[in-house]
Amino acid sequence: MTQTDTISKFDGGLTLVAYKHLSTGSAISSMEQCKQYIIPLQQHIGIISQPLVKKGERVLKGQMLAKPGNMISAAVHSPVSGIVSDIKQHEVPHISGLPDLCIFIENDFKDEWIERHPLADDYNQATSSGLRNIIRDAGIVGLGGAAFPSAVKQTEINIKTLILNAVECEPYISCDDVLMREHAQEVLTGADIIGHVIKARQCIIAIEDNKPEAIKAIQSAIDNDGTGFFNIQVVPTIYPSGGEKQLIQIITGEEVPRGRYPAEIGVLCHNVATAYAIYRAVYLDEPLISRITTVTGHGVKQPQNIEVLVGTPVSACIEHCGGYTESSDELIMGGPMMGFSLNSDTLPVVKASNCLLVTAKEENRHKQKHLPCIRCGKCVEVCPVRLLPQQLYWYASSKNVDRLIEHNLFDCIECGCCAYVCPSDIPLVQYYRYAKTTIWQQERERKASDIARQRHEKHQQRLEKIKLEREEKLRQKRELLKKKSNGNAADNKDGDKDNKQAAIAEAIARAQAKKVERNKGKDNENKEPG
Amino acid sequence: MFTVIITLAIIASIFGLILAYSAVRFRVEGDPVVDKIDALLPQTQCGQCTFPGCRPYAEAMAKGEADINQCPPGGEATIIALADLLDVEVKPLNAEHGEVKTLPTIVRIDEQTCIGCTLCIQACPVDAILGAAKQMHTVIESECTGCNLCIPPCPVDCIHIFEVRPTVRTWTAELPDVDYAAPHAS
Numbered sequence: 001m002t003q004t005d006t007i008s009k010f011d012g013g014l015t016l017v018a019y020k021h022l023s024t025g026s027a028i029s030s031m032e033q034c035k036q037y038i039i040p041l042q043q044h045i046g047i048i049s050q051p052l053v054k055k056g057e058r059v060l061k062g063q064m065l066a067k068p069g070n071m072i073s074a075a076v077h078s079p080v081s082g083i084v085s086d087i088k089q090h091e092v093p094h095i096s097g098l099p100d101l102c103i104f105i106e107n108d109f110k111d112e113w114i115e116r117h118p119l120a121d122d123y124n125q126a127t128s129s130g131l132r133n134i135i136r137d138a139g140i141v142g143l144g145g146a147a148f149p150s151a152v153k154q155t156e157i158n159i160k161t162l163i164l165n166a167v168e169c170e171p172y173i174s175c176d177d178v179l180m181r182e183h184a185q186e187v188l189t190g191a192d193i194i195g196h197v198i199k200a201r202q203c204i205i206a207i208e209d210n211k212p213e214a215i216k217a218i219q220s221a222i223d224n225d226g227t228g229f230f231n232i233q234v235v236p237t238i239y240p241s242g243g244e245k246q247l248i249q250i251i252t253g254e255e256v257p258r259g260r261y262p263a264e265i266g267v268l269c270h271n272v273a274t275a276y277a278i279y280r281a282v283y284l285d286e287p288l289i290s291r292i293t294t295v296t297g298h299g300v301k302q303p304q305n306i307e308v309l310v311g312t313p314v315s316a317c318i319e320h321c322g323g324y325t326e327s328s329d330e331l332i333m334g335g336p337m338m339g340f341s342l343n344s345d346t347l348p349v350v351k352a353s354n355c356l357l358v359t360a361k362e363e364n365r366h367k368q369k370h371l372p373c374i375r376c377g378k379c380v381e382v383c384p385v386r387l388l389p390q391q392l393y394w395y396a397s398s399k400n401v402d403r404l405i406e407h408n409l410f411d412c413i414e415c416g417c418c419a420y421v422c423p424s425d426i427p428l429v430q431y432y433r434y435a436k437t438t439i440w441q442q443e444r445e446r447k448a449s450d451i452a453r454q455r456h457e458k459h460q461q462r463l464e465k466i467k468l469e470r471e472e473k474l475r476q477k478r479e480l481l482k483k484k485s486n487g488n489a490a491d492n493k494d495g496d497k498d499n500k501q502a503a504i505a506e507a508i509a510r511a512q513a514k515k516v517e518r519n520k521g522k523d524n525e526n527k528e529p530g
Numbered sequence: 531m532f533t534v535i536i537t538l539a540i541i542a543s544i545f546g547l548i549l550a551y552s553a554v555r556f557r558v559e560g561d562p563v564v565d566k567i568d569a570l571l572p573q574t575q576c577g578q579c580t581f582p583g584c585r586p587y588a589e590a591m592a593k594g595e596a597d598i599n600q601c602p603p604g605g606e607a608t609i610i611a612l613a614d615l616l617d618v619e620v621k622p623l624n625a626e627h628g629e630v631k632t633l634p635t636i637v638r639i640d641e642q643t644c645i646g647c648t649l650c651i652q653a654c655p656v657d658a659i660l661g662a663a664k665q666m667h668t669v670i671e672s673e674c675t676g677c678n679l680c681i682p683p684c685p686v687d688c689i690h691i692f693e694v695r696p697t698v699r700t701w702t703a704e705l706p707d708v709d710y711a712a713p714h715a716s
């Protein structure tokens with residue numbers, strides 16, 4: 001049933017032209033397999049995963065290629081069966097455009113799966129930790145875009161409500177919408193599994209009111225279910241309602257405190273696509289090797305949603321959708337508000353790639369000079385986290401770290417609302433990104449220099465200790481010599497002679513003993529071959 | 531007259547005792563200014579400032595015997611921070627002491643050429659080189675500060691400098707160009 005009680009709202013936000021109809025006209029289409037897949041070892045927030053395979057090794061579909069590097073990390077799996085043709089640096093979809101370590105799989109088109117043990121409906125009997133291990137081993141990360149390892153946030157302490165985020169507030173993107181239309185039952189099963197892990201009492205599925213078909217599909221699945229665990233909450237279409245903290249504020253009316261996790265107010269938030277991936281991992285024992293991605297924009301011939309294997313080159317996805325139009329301009333991974341442009345289409349699709357947007361030339365207004373800030377305050381009105389974007393801009397351009405931190409730079413979710421409304425076209429988010437990464441870099445340098453200082457101090461202490469020890473030894477020797485010479489002077493000469501003679505006798509005895517031993521050894525050697 | 535002298539003497543001795551006690555109780559170990567300066571230095575321990583390490587340089591600065599612009603690894607950021615702390619004018623880096631690197635560097639030992647002489651181990655100020663006499667030596671890259679002090683003692687010139695390029699994990703965004711407008715400008 002649809003909840004009818006009034007919902008809260010967050011400050012700011014924008015109503016954007018959605019362009020979702022571009023890609024929702026057709027069903028999800030599956031892509032034919034490619035010859036080569038490129039699997040980056042870091043597709044998640046946290047530590048890079050550690051490769052388990054070697055170059056030249058044959059791998060099966062679904063086989064783990066790399067294990068989590070530590071607690072906050074995620075495994076990656078082979079999307080096809082084939083040969084590991086290389087493990088090397090390759091450009092990955094990242095805002096920096098830098099390369100990272102990737103595993104290359106040459107497809108043998110046999111589609112041979114590893115042995116699987118699907119739990120199917122038995123998941124009800126499984127323990128929380130057992131299910132969490134399955135989710136962790138399946139390499140599941142948040143598929144809404146942040147790619148945070150899912151198992152890490154599934155704590156079972158004090159969680160009352162599971163919120164399934166199906167808001168999908170960015171323009172153009174429709175992968176969650178079509179997923180719900182076509183796989184509503186599976187999504188609910190996935191949510192039930194998560195509910196089982198975290199022992200939630202209720203699950204609220206939050207959907208924006210611009211997705212009536214998805215609402216209908218989920219509603220009928222809920223009616224079939226009949227347990228009363230699930231509820232739909234329709235939320236108004238305001239960008240960025242899909243932000244985790246914004247959505248929690250809409251649904252519960254409570255704000256997640258700064259620097260804290262939603263779990264602390266008894267809420268856990270997962271994307272619908274993540275729930276679907278968890279269904280596939282637990283129910284079917286399929287690791288996260290594919291996802292639904294929206295390929296859209298006026299620069300691509302047949303915008304649509306595709307089910308694509310992780311590691312597929314972007315060029316293959318575009319080709320599957322009819323290729324680029326003549327007016328195509330920029331290739332963006334993610335939505336128009338928070339996405340980043342890709343330098344080439346040889347990059348692979350990763351777990352977090354919810355959208356490939358190809359803009360047409362007239363949609364784009366890049367190469368224009370931005371004007372000075374006139375302090376109109378429009379950015380303040382739209383900021384969903386109530387920051388002062390114009391002040392942050394000011395301090396970022398003057399590199400004033402202390403003031404940036406005082407003005408809560410790190411609360412910025414980089415939603416892009418401020419830059420969108422700015423009449424001077426200032427790329428505000430890029431200033432914040434510059435400031436954030438620079439502060440992180442300074443922090444890293446400070447840590448490194450602290451370690452270097454410690455190591456240098458220990459080094460100095462050791463040298464000092466060695467020096468003191470040497471001096472002490474010298475002193476002792478000197479004293480011994482002194483004593484000896486004093487003693488010699490007092491003793492008669494015969495005693496000295498006796499001492500010397502004894503020392504000589506001892507040395508002779510030692511040499512003889514050694515000789516005997518050596519001879520023995522030789523005898524043994526001689527004996528051995530015979 | 532006599533009582534006044536006695537009273538003042540008693541008061542004076544009480545204060546004397548309090549002062550003597552607090553001198554022991556609140557004794558400051560070392561010079562706090564030196565610590566503050568040292569915290570701002572990059573701790574490469576490279577000696578380019580002509581002092582044998584960062585702390586000696588910090589001590590010299592605290593005494594006013596060294597200038598704030600003698601640290602090439604710290605660069606402009608360190609000079610500004612030092613000027614701020616010591617309340618003096620910012621000045622450009624003294625080129626006599628070296629130039630600012632564009633990228634941080636580390637060294638690597640060419641293990642094929644290394645003869646295992648241990649001279650580089652003795653030169654390393656942060657114990658970042660591992661090896662033993664007549665054994666292969668190697669640099670623990672995560673601990674290397676890029677001071678290059680190990681290079682001159684090497685008799686076979688097998689230590690080479692490498693730049694540390696940023697990765698997706700250590701990347702920093704650049705300040706946007708003023709000629710660049712917001713991508714979502716409408």
